[in-house]
Structures are given as C-alpha cells and as structure tokens.
Amino acid sequence: MRVKVCFMCREYVPLLEDNYINKEKLEKFDSLHSGHPVQIVNEEELENKREWKPFL
Numbered sequence: 001m002r003v004k005v006c007f008m009c010r011e012y013v014p015l016l017e018d019n020y021i022n023k024e025k026l027e028k029f030d031s032l033h034s035g036h037p038v039q040i041v042n043e044e045e046l047e048n049k050r051e052w053k054p055f056l
C-alpha cells in the first residue's frame, strides 16, 4: 500500500484510490502539512512504523 507521510510530524495517511472519504482525508492532510516535508512511499518503506501516527 502507498502512504503519504509527513517527515516533520511523523504522521501518515493511506492512499486509497476511488475512495471519497479518503480523498477528503488527503485534502485535510495536505492542508495541515502544507510546507512540511511530505512524501509518498510504500508502507513497507516506513522505518519504525510504530513510531508513526496514522492520520485519522
């Protein structure tokens, strides 16, 4: 699964295609983390995943 992460806040949000709720969540994530170092990665690439907060 692909996730969008913010390296500054150590938060991540899953990227689900064709999912309306997820789309709204992504927009919220983008506006909250605008100006932060945000990147899209594969979930497996997240090191120490337990230290990352899921964005709810």
Ligand SMILES: [Zn+2]
Pocket: 006, 007, 008, 009, 010, 032, 033, 036
């Ligand atoms: Zn952030």
